[in-house]
Amino acid sequence: MTTSRRIAVVSAGLRQPSSTRLLADRLADAAGRRFAAGDVDVDLRVVELREHAHDLTNHLLSGFPSASLAQAIEAVTTADGLIAVSPIFTASYSGLFKTFFDVVDDDALEAMPVLLGATGGTERHSLALEHAMRPLFTYLHAIVVPTAVYAATSDWGAEGDGDGDGVPTGLTRRIERGAREFAELVAGREPRQAADPFAVPTPFEQLLAEN
């Protein structure tokens, strides 16, 4: 039986084309193949944070999102799984990446499967995924899969299948492993139900009793 899942991709790359977006696409493609193999239809929604950079600053200052930023936030908070990729700047995710997750409600990513990726000039920054990005999503109570994928500049020139035997190596292998963990986790869970506090408010008798 065919089921479907909503997958959001957040890319914080700044250049166009961007290696961050390239990694995000590779992760999404690899996960997509896994979903297809399991008869899961994917509704893929990509959020390029570059397009929302001004609106994110405006949101910080004014306290509310523009219509297009609100759509981007909703694409993420209503997803069944999230692929989030940032360039590593100065030992951590970029400010733009953090700003986006700063304006998402604290509990909006609760129990959401997340696959993390990061890009950088040298592989020396790869642990930023573990020291900076993973704790951010742990704070948000998301479920981050064990493999987080880092792509340094040199990875883009490395062979994906070193000896030509059909078994992927290097970056390709990490992408495949992360995508497999992510797709299995998402497909194995019920689609998320986004809570709407306006639909079912806490009854006032309960608010009074809680005092």
Add this chain to the structure above:
Amino acid sequence: MQFGIFTVGDVTTDPTTGRTPTEHERIKATVAIAKKAEEVGLDVFATGEHHNPPFIASAPTTTLAYIGAQTERIILSTATTLITTTDPVLIAENYAKLQHLTDGRVDLMMGRGNTGPVYPWFGKDIRDGIALAVENYALLHRLWREDVVDWQGRFRTPLQGFTSTPRPLDGVPPFVWHGSIRSPEIAEQAAYYGDGFFHNNIFWPMSHTKQMVGLYRRRFEHYGHGPADTAIVGLGGQVFMRPNSQDAIREFRPYFDVAPVYGHGPSLEEFMDQTPLTVGSPQQVIDRYAAMRDDVGHYQRQLFLMDHAGLPLDIVLEQIELLGTEVVPVLRREMAAGRPAHIPDAPTHASLVAAAGGARDATVHADDDVTGRTAENAEAGR
């Protein structure tokens, strides 16, 4: 439908002259604004409450009583009364006193306040904001309706045999609105009591306002106060007008661009698109605000923030004059057109007295304060 002015009482530098008013000037300006509002035919003047610079809005009942003594007709209200950090006993006393002094021209809007440090300054914690609003209002509600109250709760010392004085004028407590921007719990609270709900939408898109008002209306009906479309709804707004809309934009932009609440973020045009801020001709203001009911239904109270962004008093008074003479008379006609007969007006002291079956003196007589004969004894012996 009621139209009025609300102010938060901020002391803000006029960016076009670099001049900052003194506290004294701003306090006197608040009185001048209220008197002007009455003079041009507006129905409501509401002041905020703040306990930190750059605001002059502490001691709201002092301000409102002083204005009350110099006006005849205008309803005096708050935007908002801090139900979280103010002792509900003091709110009960202060506003009942104000009700007597102004012959009933009083209502209140409850709010929580969003300035973190104010809570600890008053011995509270902002993380208890909702719980404080729930408990304190439950007590206030009783203090105005029961002559003798025994009470205990989490946030203040218990009360045994307490009578809040003076008793409400004519035995009828002031009408209460609950203001909240984002908290469904407060819309729920307003609905539970059958009180009014005010959405101060001045920094929010209509899509959000619609959600909050919709929730309040549904729950108002759920709690048995009447059909959802008869719930009592108020909205905020802010405008700047010139006969020619391009002049309005040109004159207001330097204020908007650097104002503490507006500046350095979205452009004036973006902000006007996303919030009720309308900078343009009186006709543009009329068109914009006449359309609000398409989103929230027929509503009862529209308050305008006019003294914003550091505008000097003479311009603010001019703006209120435009609002009262050119905008509100037309809006009154437009809002009345197509308004079904069963949609109520916002309750006033007179309508509440009538609904209660007439005025009654609610005085609680303690016959002898020396022998300790209490109000309770007095009531029993009456």
